[in-house]
Amino acid sequence: MGKIINILSKMMSYDFMARAVIVGLLVSLCASLLGVSLVLKRYSMIGDGLSHVGFGALAVATAANLAPLTVSIPVVMLAAFLLLRISENSKIQGDAAIALISTSALAIGVIVISVTKGTNTDVYNYMFGSILSMDPADVQLSVALSIVVIILFVFFYNKIFAVTFDEAFSRAVGTKAGVYNTLLAILTAVTIVLGMRLMGAMLISALIIFPALTSMRICKRFKTVVICSAAVSVTCFFIGVVLSYRYSLPTGASVVAVNMIAFIFAQLLSLCFYSRASIKI
């Protein structure tokens, strides 16, 4: 026990590490909350698509010597808007269109990075994240984002549940489902841009999808799924980041690996539970 505390206090004594942990925890919290709604609405692909668009935007921003956040946040928000429209409109093949947009953005990003001479960050850092990339502005933005997301989930919980469960019914009784969808997409965009440089463009969508799926294995109510998902996500991030510090592993990959283990564990648990339940009947 003393050894763990020792490791933690040493880890947090580095400024960059403390920032990364704070941003990471807040981003995991937001991603998991938004993720429940996105996964249940069958919008998981949007998270993945947005992270690729974010990668492209980040590459262009670096090449043009602009602040990464001020360029990528509006671009990814715009993409979120577009992807949501595509997903809602079943006439176009939604999943194929998302794949087109995300691979195109990825290709542009890779080309821009390769032709830009004199950049000090390489593609690898963007793709798979870097613990060194968080600055104080990221901390401020992630605190603001979490406040907005938590307010949304506390005060509009019933509306979010209703719109997630049955959008057709909500629209029919006059709830502005489109507003909630857009809000979710925009907040997801900000979450992804914030977490992307830390977790990596290739890995950030795991934060959205894994906790929701993990908690859906073990919980049966929307409310418990939301709460459990937040708890799972924050815990997995923390374990992942500590492991990555202790054993010098890449942060993003460690966090995703811990999430994967949690998912497998939950899956096994639900299998045991269901088989016992069926024996009872």
Next chain:
Amino acid sequence: MGLVTCRDAALGYDTGIVVSGLDFTVETGDYLCIVGENGSGKTTLIKGLLRLKSPVLGQILTGDGLKANEIGYLPQQSAAQKDFPAGVFEVVLSGRQSKQGAMPFYTRQDKRIALENLDKLGIAHLKNRCYRELSGGQQRRALLARALCATDKLLLLDEPVAGLDPPATKELYDLIQMLNRKQGLTIIMVSHDIRSALEYSTHILHLGSRQLFFGTTRDYIKTDLAKGYIYGLRGGQNN
């Protein structure tokens, strides 16, 4: 003036008009079945009645003090709902969402109404169960209870029995008939099940890209259109 009136209305998308010549009135207490082949404009008409789509031509009017958010709607079941983690009570209560306004939480009255409707549909004992663990018939009842939370006037049902086995289908039809006769709810139902439509409804609206027939079920049975449709022929389009 009736509860819902279509006056020479046509509905459609950017690509063109889907259904036209809609001219009918639904009175309070009616049980109207909308029938017709796939692509005849039934779903589009539902959207029009729900005010999710405004008519390209003509008018769709509501009367008898029916407000736009007082229509209880039972949509077709989406694939996402089948494994949705939700409690039955949570689902039924969400029928009150339009009554909330800007308030973030449900009131005690909302909860009482949700409980009453669970009771009315005979699923009060399922209140604390998980929605995805219910049978198809029980799920449909829960969604019907939710629709009742939104209205005590008009129910709009989009193929409510799709995917149910025969006993559950009969139970649901009987339940809907009870709501119509005893509770005085007006029913508008889209149905592919023409035999049950004829058995339970008071009025029939037959669509085929335009309004082919509107009138009482008794009159409808006498038409060639009905005979052709019932026996699976492409009736009505030719004559």
